Amino acid sequence: MNDIRHNAHLTIALAGNPNAGKTTLFNALTGLKQKVANYPGVTVERKTGPWQLNGKQADLIDLPGLYSLDATSLDEHIASQIIRGEQDSVAKPDAVVAVVDSTNLERNLYLVTQLFEFGVPVVVALTMIDQFEKHRHEIDIDMLAAILKTPVVAVNAKTGRGIDVLAEKVREVIGTTPQIPYDFDAGAREAGPNGKIFARYNFISNAVQESVWHSDHEKHRLSEKIDRVLTHRFFGLVILVAILLVVFQTIFSWASLPMDLLEQGFGVLGDYVRTSMPPGILADLLADGIIAGVGGVVVFLPQILLLFLFISLLEDSGYMARAAFLLDKLMSRVGLHGKAFLPLISSFACAIPGIMATRTIESRRDRFATIMIAPFMSCSARLPVYTLMIATFFAGQTVLGFISLGAVLMLAMYALGIIVAIIVAFILKRTVLKAPPPPFLMELPPYRLPNLRTVLQNMLTRAWLFLKRAGTVILAISIILWALTYFPIHQVGADTAKDCGASTLGECLPSEQIKKSYAGQLGHLIEPVIEPLGFDWKIGVALIASFAAREVLVSTLSIIYNVGKDENEESETLLAAVRDARTDDGRRAWTPLTALTLMVFFVLAMQCMSTLAVVRRETNSWTWPLFMLAYMTGLAYIAALITYQSGKALGFE
Amino acid sequence: MIQNVIVIAIITAAIIYAAVILMRKRRAFSVKPGCSDGCDCNK
Numbered sequence: 001m002n003d004i005r006h007n008a009h010l011t012i013a014l015a016g017n018p019n020a021g022k023t024t025l026f027n028a029l030t031g032l033k034q035k036v037a038n039y040p041g042v043t044v045e046r047k048t049g050p051w052q053l054n055g056k057q058a059d060l061i062d063l064p065g066l067y068s069l070d071a072t073s074l075d076e077h078i079a080s081q082i083i084r085g086e087q088d089s090v091a092k093p094d095a096v097v098a099v100v101d102s103t104n105l106e107r108n109l110y111l112v113t114q115l116f117e118f119g120v121p122v123v124v125a126l127t128m129i130d131q132f133e134k135h136r137h138e139i140d141i142d143m144l145a146a147i148l149k150t151p152v153v154a155v156n157a158k159t160g161r162g163i164d165v166l167a168e169k170v171r172e173v174i175g176t177t178p179q180i181p182y183d184f185d186a187g188a189r190e191a192g193p194n195g196k197i198f199a200r201y202n203f204i205s206n207a208v209q210e211s212v213w214h215s216d217h218e219k220h221r222l223s224e225k226i227d228r229v230l231t232h233r234f235f236g237l238v239i240l241v242a243i244l245l246v247v248f249q250t251i252f253s254w255a256s257l258p259m260d261l262l263e264q265g266f267g268v269l270g271d272y273v274r275t276s277m278p279p280g281i282l283a284d285l286l287a288d289g290i291i292a293g294v295g296g297v298v299v300f301l302p303q304i305l306l307l308f309l310f311i312s313l314l315e316d317s318g319y320m321a322r323a324a325f326l327l328d329k330l331m332s333r334v335g336l337h338g339k340a341f342l343p344l345i346s347s348f349a350c351a352i353p354g355i356m357a358t359r360t361i362e363s364r365r366d367r368f369a370t371i372m373i374a375p376f377m378s379c380s381a382r383l384p385v386y387t388l389m390i391a392t393f394f395a396g397q398t399v400l401g402f403i404s405l406g407a408v409l410m411l412a413m414y415a416l417g418i419i420v421a422i423i424v425a426f427i428l429k430r431t432v433l434k435a436p437p438p439p440f441l442m443e444l445p446p447y448r449l450p451n452l453r454t455v456l457q458n459m460l461t462r463a464w465l466f467l468k469r470a471g472t473v474i475l476a477i478s479i480i481l482w483a484l485t486y487f488p489i490h491q492v493g494a495d496t497a498k499d500c501g502a503s504t505l506g507e508c509l510p511s512e513q514i515k516k517s518y519a520g521q522l523g524h525l526i527e528p529v530i531e532p533l534g535f536d537w538k539i540g541v542a543l544i545a546s547f548a549a550r551e552v553l554v555s556t557l558s559i560i561y562n563v564g565k566d567e568n569e570e571s572e573t574l575l576a577a578v579r580d581a582r583t584d585d586g587r588r589a590w591t592p593l594t595a596l597t598l599m600v601f602f603v604l605a606m607q608c609m610s611t612l613a614v615v616r617r618e619t620n621s622w623t624w625p626l627f628m629l630a631y632m633t634g635l636a637y638i639a640a641l642i643t644y645q646s647g648k649a650l651g652f653e
Numbered sequence: 654m655i656q657n658v659i660v661i662a663i664i665t666a667a668i669i670y671a672a673v674i675l676m677r678k679r680r681a682f683s684v685k686p687g688c689s690d691g692c693d694c695n696k
Contacts, residue, residue: 282659285660475667476671479663479664479667480664480667480671
């Protein structure tokens with residue numbers, strides 16, 4: 001067999017993870033003479049080049065960068081076909097050179113364990129060995145080769161180290177039958193569908209432990225010990241809940257002072273405009289429309305800054321990946337792709353980058369399922385709404401004597417979004433988007449001290465985006481909403497003065513005028529629909545306006561309560577205005593139960609035009625954004641109805 | 654009178670700005686020519 005091969009034209013494939021140094025090695029072996037061609041019907045590039053194998057010329061094929069050969073993505077499918085000899089234009093390789101980045105052995109060797117099973121001889125080429133040794137790590141190459149039962153060569157494409165030995169080893173293995181170092185199938189039989197993956201990683205872990213010595217061994221061991229606690233299925237969740245409670249509690253307590261100052265500042269500005277300008281329509285627009293509308297949202301800047309401070313700290317320290325790992329276990333059980341966790345984590349800041357991040361998911365059905373649930377993650381635009389409700393009705397109350405009720409409620413809202421997302425994914429993956437979840441393993445980044453510069457940069461970027469939005473979109477919507485609450489101006493005659501609250505001829509009282517405004521008419525039109533949720537027409541107007549962007553609810557309430565304030569009423573903060581607001585028949589418009597119902601509605605409703613636009617673009621269909629709008633709004637209405645009606649039945653107000 | 658003019662100008666500007674934003678969103682909603690499955694069209 002060996003002799004026959006020596007006389008035939010040889011084909012060698014070069015396989016390895018992306019960024020493992022594959023192309024550098026390819027260029028070193030072929031002398032930069034590669035040609036580029038397309039595989040039929042696909043856009044994946046193939047590079048081939050001549051390689052002098054100790055006097056014998058071979059065709060060296062550079063396969064696409066791969067993490068595995070599970071054939072779940074196009075690249076993996078093509079690579080498997082080439083190694084099996086199933087690609088028409090390519091001869092079956094006589095050997096495979098597995099390029100392994102020695103600084104990331106565990107991840108890179110996973111592909112090698114798969115290559116063994118193709119029946120093609122494998123030679124492992126260890127790259128980045130200089131970097132590996134620079135950190136005073138050591139690798140016993142003979143030991144690794146003995147465990148893998150295949151030749152291992154340390155190479156350096158730049159210095160030429162190991163290039164000749166590699167060629168020699170490849171010549172030696174051609175025509176031989178590769179040995180599989182471990183029965184990976186036994187793992188699959190014992191541990192279920194993902195058992196083979198775990199068996200591979202167990203084997204790799206043992207191989208690395210036997211052959212590699214890390215200078216920072218103690219650090220590694222400590223990191224592993226911490227991981228064992230933080231990713232524990234019970235203690236991990238307890239720690240996650242505790243961390244989030246501390247985060248939310250801190251946000252409330254730290255942000256209250258700057259928020260009060262900002263609120264007072266906007267109040268003073270509004271009063272200054274009123275006193276320094278002649279009374280009239282322009283002063284009304286500036287004070288009740290622009291300052292109340294934009295100021296109502298801007299006062300939540302301290303919360304936004306603190307939220308992103310904590311998100312950045314958790315991300316940068318490496319804890320967020322551990323939290324994602326905990327949730328990933330749950331997500332995989334309902335059939336979601338493991339790669340869904342990153343888009344979903346991104347969606348806590350904003351659903352738009354989250355939805356765009358789903359592009360990493362190969363399966364269309366898995367990708368769409370993730371897109372459909374991403375908006376359930378509580379984004380930063382919901383924070384002003386949650387904070388307004390909590391600060392107005394639940395501030396100062398505690399659970400178990402020391403945990404702030406506000407922090408518990410905030411955590412509950414985030415948890416509600418996650419739970420509903422998981423339930424919806426479970427249903428979608430068993431109905432319209434039915435498909436088996438592909439296996440996925442997550443790499444946990446090392447722990448490190450957060451970089452202050454990165455954290456500050458992230459906070460400032462978010463603050464700028466928030467203020468930009470307040471100064472553009474929110475400002476425009478505030479002006480339009482003010483106009484809708486201000487016009488048409490009702491002039492009354494003697495016969496209608498009583499209906500309008502006016503004692504004399506002239507204009508209606510502001511509280512009556514707003515009822516007859518365009519916004520009032522619209523609010524009254526939808527009131528029968530929202531009444532079962534405990535909402536009056538003013539909340540209804542704010543709800544409709546918030547379909548443009550969630551935080552518009554706050555500015556709308558601010559405008560409505562400012563415009564609708566009668567002249568003899570004193571100027572008050574939004575919190576006080578919400579607390580004291582009355583319905584048309586004199587009842588309190590808001591109760592703690594109404595506030596809770598509104599928060600539940602906001603967790604689940606699809607109130608963001610930008611998100612819908614992105615879903616339309618990413619799915620290239622009207623069906624999915626419309627489906628998303630319909631099912632999320634329906635779900636939000638039903639959940640809010642259940643919250644309000646059951647709360648009322650239990651005697652809550 | 655002058656107050657009315659200024660207010661009308663501000664409201665008109667806000668409406669135009671909102672309309673421009675809506676138009677931009679509508680463009681994002683529209684189907685791009687040559688995209689059959691959409692997934693890679695905007696990469």
